[in-house]
Amino acid sequence: MREIHASAISDAVKKLCTEANYDLEPDMLRAFDRALTTERSPAGRQVLQMLKENAQLAKTQKVPYCQDTGFVVCFVELGQDAHVTGGALGDAINEGVRQGYTEGYLRASIVKSPFDRKNTGDNTPAVIHVEVVPGPQMKIMVMAKGGGCENRSKYKMLTPADGIEAAKEWVLECIRTAGPDACPPLIAGVGIGGTFEKAAILSKKALFRELRSPNPDPAVDAIEKELLERANRLGIGPQGYGGDTTAFGIHILTYPCHITSLPVAVTIECHAHRHKEVTL
Amino acid sequence: MVKTGADGIKEVVPPLTDADVEALRAGDRVRISGVIYTGRDAAHGRLLPLIEKGEKLPIDVRGQIIYYTGPSPTRPGGVVGSIGPTTASRMDKFTPALLKLGLKGTMGKGYRGQAVKDALRQYKAVYFGAVGGAGAVLSRFIKKVDVIAYEDLLTEAIRRMEVENFPAIVVNDCYGADLYEEGMKQYAR
Numbered sequence: 001m002r003e004i005h006a007s008a009i010s011d012a013v014k015k016l017c018t019e020a021n022y023d024l025e026p027d028m029l030r031a032f033d034r035a036l037t038t039e040r041s042p043a044g045r046q047v048l049q050m051l052k053e054n055a056q057l058a059k060t061q062k063v064p065y066c067q068d069t070g071f072v073v074c075f076v077e078l079g080q081d082a083h084v085t086g087g088a089l090g091d092a093i094n095e096g097v098r099q100g101y102t103e104g105y106l107r108a109s110i111v112k113s114p115f116d117r118k119n120t121g122d123n124t125p126a127v128i129h130v131e132v133v134p135g136p137q138m139k140i141m142v143m144a145k146g147g148g149c150e151n152r153s154k155y156k157m158l159t160p161a162d163g164i165e166a167a168k169e170w171v172l173e174c175i176r177t178a179g180p181d182a183c184p185p186l187i188a189g190v191g192i193g194g195t196f197e198k199a200a201i202l203s204k205k206a207l208f209r210e211l212r213s214p215n216p217d218p219a220v221d222a223i224e225k226e227l228l229e230r231a232n233r234l235g236i237g238p239q240g241y242g243g244d245t246t247a248f249g250i251h252i253l254t255y256p257c258h259i260t261s262l263p264v265a266v267t268i269e270c271h272a273h274r275h276k277e278v279t280l
Numbered sequence: 281m282v283k284t285g286a287d288g289i290k291e292v293v294p295p296l297t298d299a300d301v302e303a304l305r306a307g308d309r310v311r312i313s314g315v316i317y318t319g320r321d322a323a324h325g326r327l328l329p330l331i332e333k334g335e336k337l338p339i340d341v342r343g344q345i346i347y348y349t350g351p352s353p354t355r356p357g358g359v360v361g362s363i364g365p366t367t368a369s370r371m372d373k374f375t376p377a378l379l380k381l382g383l384k385g386t387m388g389k390g391y392r393g394q395a396v397k398d399a400l401r402q403y404k405a406v407y408f409g410a411v412g413g414a415g416a417v418l419s420r421f422i423k424k425v426d427v428i429a430y431e432d433l434l435t436e437a438i439r440r441m442e443v444e445n446f447p448a449i450v451v452n453d454c455y456g457a458d459l460y461e462e463g464m465k466q467y468a469r
Contacts, residue, residue: 050414057416067352067362067415107352148367181367181390183412235468242463272413
């Protein structure tokens with residue numbers, strides 16, 4: 001049994017939180033450049049240019065890309081031959097969030113109770129999803145999830161008779177209604193299948209895939225490409241000022257589902273697409 | 281004051297009059313300079329009961345602009361952290377009452393509801409869009425920040441800010457026009 005100390009987990013999470021907020025992944029930077037060559041709208045191009053500068057400034061000055069430095073959503077793939085020592089896994093992750101957000105000048109955006117709305121002051125706790133997998137390692141994937149776009153995420157339980165065409169329409173409807181509220185160009189994470197909660201979790205996890213990388217399932221890949229093309233014909237454009245760049249990607253994860261069900265969850269992610277991962 | 285700069289971009293300096301607001305049209309690019317105030321969900325939640333009771337607000341909103349934002353913490357020696365706009369529609373419930381008191385501008389991102397659009401016409405006011413998620417760049421246009429009310433709300437406190445050439449765009453004007461609707465119509469294929 002391999003041992004992983006809680007402090008190593010905290011250190012890793014701290015680093016992932018700060019780096020995610022300062023340093024956008026290269027696939028996003030390429031997406032800005034690419035969109036600048038295809039966007040017809042002058043206002044849209046100005047927005048894209050500003051976002052490019054924003055990413056550069058965030059990285060060089062270590063100032064967060066967006067003032068909403070997110071709710072930390074943490075996916076852990078815990079190898080069944082690894083053992084956490086020195087504390088509980090959840091506590092270790094939250095300690096990393098606390099250190100990352102307080103020492104990194106990141107915003108505390110979490111309230112302790114949905115009713116009394118008192119800020120916890122250090123952006124804890126994280127939302128943590130743990131999956132046990134074979135092997136001795138631990139993979140930690142962190143997303144700093146913005147609230148504005150999260151508020152436009154939606155779920156719909158379709159019927160088997162509705163079929164995939166209805167699922168496609170629903171995804172596009174989610175993007176259309178999110179519109180300028182969700183800071184386009186956006187990315188839609190889509191979970192199809194499983195149960196109510198499984199679809200929602202898949203829709204989050206789908207966002208971690210690199211932009212423009214093919215979906216491993218060719219049939220699903222074709223659906224993603226069709227949806228992206230259709231989304232970019234909606235006309236919403238960067239910041240909703242009108243334009244051709246409404247979405248940078250539609251990423252779908254599927255799971256088997258019940259004979260009665262066709263669950264479709266859509267997590268809307270803004271262009272402040274901040275995520276990092278590490279394997280311990 | 282509103283006047284058009286040499287490059288066609290409109291210079292906006294609060295306090296704004298009805299005539300200033302009438303000079304702003306949906307789609308106009310603007311640069312805002314001078315004093316603006318921040319306020320978002322929690323601060324608005326405290327202002328509304330004061331308005332309903334006819335009590336004095338911590339800021340005189342007449343002619344002013346409220347920017348919907350909650351900045352990230354300031355590094356030592358810095359002016360402010362990242363400071364982009366938050367989703368404006370969450371403030372829709374509170375906005376007409378503030379416009380009635382003479383607030384002339386709000387700034388955020390995303391759709392406003394019909395009641396706000398109607399109030400913009402009725403009370404002659406304007407809704408500006410700032411680029412969401414560009415908080416690092418936008419921080420460069422902020423020259424001075426003071427928390428002036430509700431410090432306990434942390435990032436949601438009301439701040440008085442001195443800004444210089446802060447870039448924005450008119451989304452909803454006092455004539456009922458909406459940049460989001462017009463832009464989408466123009467580029468939908």
